[in-house]
Amino acid sequence: KAGVTQTPRYLIKTRGQQVTLSCSPISGHRSVSWYQQTPGQGLQFLFEYFSETQRNKGNFPGRFSGRQFSNSRSEMNVSTLELGDSALYLCASRSGGVNNEQFFGPGTRLTVL
């Protein structure tokens, strides 16, 4: 079974631009969560989606948004990029009930210049 895939793996943008990151969960998984990892703040929760509905949102500004499609694939968008948005963005999916273990993708490393 293929794991969680994220595209692109690496991305370089400039301040003020916007970016869209994509995540394909493990086949059959309907829940997708997103996390941001930076050296200063560590791993922080962004969003949680289940069956196209956002169930939970972390403490991030409105520039960060996401969505989930009917095939469970998810995208997150960051508008008006800032230097501090440079990070590794990780996507995770799970099967079964809430609180089951989540399986992470390799991440998208975003660099904002």
Place this chain on the structure above:
Amino acid sequence: AQKVTQAQTEISVVEKEDVTLDCVYETRDTTYYLFWYKQPPSGELVFLIRRNSFDEQNEISGRYSWNFQKSTSSFNFTITASQVVDSAVYFCALSEDNTDKLIFGTGTRLQVFP
């Protein structure tokens, strides 16, 4: 408020030594879940173990073992006979009931030298 503390920033050991990674958590919920993840240099978080708050039974899986103690709010992880391939950053995480939101500790970087 929920919080996970991993006081050990970095640990270095020589191959075949045993090593224990500490994790202390805070939560007001009576139902919660604890996890350990490993992040090798490739960056992908690898799931190791999940425990719920009602299951204090400690477990051994190969060279890995876990010690969950609610009385001290600790969920420690031990690697027996460490190997160079164990070198990675290890994260402890907490989720409260009915949410997938993981609250991570700051991680412990383990370096195993040959």
